[in-house]
Amino acid sequence: xxxxxxxxxxxxxxxxxxxxxxxxxxxxxxxxxxxxxxxxxxxxxxxxxxxxxxxxxxxxxxxxxxxxxxxxxxxxxxxxxxxxxxxxxxxxxxxxxxxxxxxxxxxxxxxxxxxxxxxxxxxxxxxxxxxxxxxxxxxxxxxxxxxxxxxxxxxxxxxxxxxxxxxxxxxxxxxxxxxxxxxxxxxxxxxxxxxxxxxxxxxxxxxxxxxx
Amino acid sequence: xxxxxxxxxxxxxxxxxxxxxxxxxxxxxxxxxxxxxxxxxxxxxxxxxxxxxxxxxxxxxxxxxxxxxxxxxxxxxxxxxxxxxxxxxxxxxxxxxxxxxxxxxxxxxxxxxxxxxxxxxxxxxxxxxxxxxxxxxxxxxxxxxxxxxxxxxxxxxxxxxxxxxxxxxxxxxxxxxxxxxxxxxxxxxxxxxxxxxxxxxxxxxxxxxxxxxxxxxxxxxxxxxxxxxxxxxxxxxxxxxxxxxxxxxxxxxxxxxxxxxxxxxxxxxxxxxxxxxxx
Numbered sequence: 001x002x003x004x005x006x007x008x009x010x011x012x013x014x015x016x017x018x019x020x021x022x023x024x025x026x027x028x029x030x031x032x033x034x035x036x037x038x039x040x041x042x043x044x045x046x047x048x049x050x051x052x053x054x055x056x057x058x059x060x061x062x063x064x065x066x067x068x069x070x071x072x073x074x075x076x077x078x079x080x081x082x083x084x085x086x087x088x089x090x091x092x093x094x095x096x097x098x099x100x101x102x103x104x105x106x107x108x109x110x111x112x113x114x115x116x117x118x119x120x121x122x123x124x125x126x127x128x129x130x131x132x133x134x135x136x137x138x139x140x141x142x143x144x145x146x147x148x149x150x151x152x153x154x155x156x157x158x159x160x161x162x163x164x165x166x167x168x169x170x171x172x173x174x175x176x177x178x179x180x181x182x183x184x185x186x187x188x189x190x191x192x193x194x195x196x197x198x199x200x201x202x203x204x205x206x207x208x209x210x211x212x
Numbered sequence: 213x214x215x216x217x218x219x220x221x222x223x224x225x226x227x228x229x230x231x232x233x234x235x236x237x238x239x240x241x242x243x244x245x246x247x248x249x250x251x252x253x254x255x256x257x258x259x260x261x262x263x264x265x266x267x268x269x270x271x272x273x274x275x276x277x278x279x280x281x282x283x284x285x286x287x288x289x290x291x292x293x294x295x296x297x298x299x300x301x302x303x304x305x306x307x308x309x310x311x312x313x314x315x316x317x318x319x320x321x322x323x324x325x326x327x328x329x330x331x332x333x334x335x336x337x338x339x340x341x342x343x344x345x346x347x348x349x350x351x352x353x354x355x356x357x358x359x360x361x362x363x364x365x366x367x368x369x370x371x372x373x374x375x376x377x378x379x380x381x382x383x384x385x386x387x388x389x390x391x392x393x394x395x396x397x398x399x400x401x402x403x404x405x406x407x408x409x410x411x412x413x414x415x416x417x418x419x420x421x422x423x424x425x426x427x428x429x430x431x432x433x434x435x436x437x438x439x440x441x442x443x444x445x446x447x448x449x450x451x452x453x454x455x456x457x458x459x460x461x462x463x464x465x466x467x468x469x470x471x472x473x474x475x476x477x478x479x480x481x482x483x484x485x486x487x488x489x490x491x
Contacts, residue, residue: 028341028382048386049345049386051383051464052456052458052463053459077382089451
């Protein structure tokens with residue numbers, strides 16, 4: 001089988017923004033697809049449970065730079081976790097989504113983080129914890145503080161959102177995009193260690209590949 | 213790029229050529245009209261038995277079934293009724309199966325608190341969330357506190373009791389909803405669904421040998437028939453050939469890829485099992 005390592009697009013072609021893969025993780029019905037739909041189409045509606053994978057792309061402007069987010073959305077049900085290694089592969093960022101009205105979904109998000117870390121090196125993937133459904137705050141089971149503390153303990157970014165009310169949804173993706181660009185720029189400035197890459201005159205980013 | 217249908221959140225294929233040139237169609241393609249009431253009755257003898265099963269399956273494969281008689285014919289295709297059964301025998305079967313169904317439901321309702329906790333966690337939690345977001349655009353399931361949604365919910369929960377090895381996988385609500393909307397009766401729908409499930413790859417987990425086998429066939433077909441596209445997938449690396457984008461096609465038999473009328477027509481053609489090596 002061919003070499004599989006996905007890397008963000010080289011920046012050699014200036015008209016093409018760099019592409020990053022972002023995966024949505026979290027248990028069923030926490031709002032993964034709704035966040036993607038709100039962000040990509042600015043829409044909110046009743047969404048069928050995700051079966052298999054769904055894909056979205058969106059070009060994000062961060063200051064003067066822009067990047068392309070490839071958003072991968074998948075089923076939340078645990079049964080489907082067995083396809084996850086395919087899904088995680090080459091991810092640059094992950095949104096770890098839970099429902100603030102469900103303690104259980106918060107605990108499952110923590111489990112997802114462990115699964116993710118089994119597949120990818122933590123330093124290679126940017127993770128943001130997202131507490132969705134703030135519109136249902138009267139049924140809240142997970143406080144803002146709890147979310148924030150867990151995120152800090154694991155060095156994750158953290159935000160609360162409402163896909164329904166369009167609260168902080170674009171902020172989540174922008175924050176991730178911004179951080180991805182910054183990390184990418186830092187890596188580009190770092191001295192190149194891999195001689196093969198230097199000989200190829202390939203972009204430094206390509207030396208990194210994904211986690212295996 | 214495909215377009216998102218206004219009332220759907222998923223992209224749908226549009227059918228660009230409704231009429232294929234005759235050189236690309238099966239020679240018998242145009243010889244069959246949609247199976248309507250009178251044609252259906254012609255397939256039955258005076259006892260209500262299907263006279264020539266093969267002919268019926270062939271007619272359905274090429275022509276489809278008129279919406280007005282789907283509820284009556286689907287139970288045969290889904291192996292709830294046998295083709296040899298008489299009308300009388302089918303009525304007796306329905307009664308017996310209704311009793312069996314209520315026993316399954318009784319079993320579900322009399323779980324110990326401990327069993328119930330496990331059932332809730334593994335099955336009910338997800339079913340409850342899924343049934344209220346399945347086929348909401350269909351008038352049959354629309355609105356708050358719709359009793360049909362409640363029927364769908366009970367069918368899925370009872371199925372998980374009936375077949376605990378399968379339990380519930382997301383996507384099963386997509387499969388049961390159209391059957392319920394045509395067959396209407398809850399117990400009959402349940403048994404049709406049991407028949408349908410035996411022919412899906414949900415019977416195993418969403419990803420294992422069965423899915424792998426299907427994807428292998430698909431890869432081979434692509435390699436033989438769509439060489440350029442296959443090469444494109446190869447050039448994408450391992451991700452391309454994993455074909456994650458078509459897992460749902462296989463799991464739901466194109467239910468979400470086509471508008472419902474077309475999808476159900478595809479289902480019927482598949483269920484007819486015409487020209488298959490082993491039926």
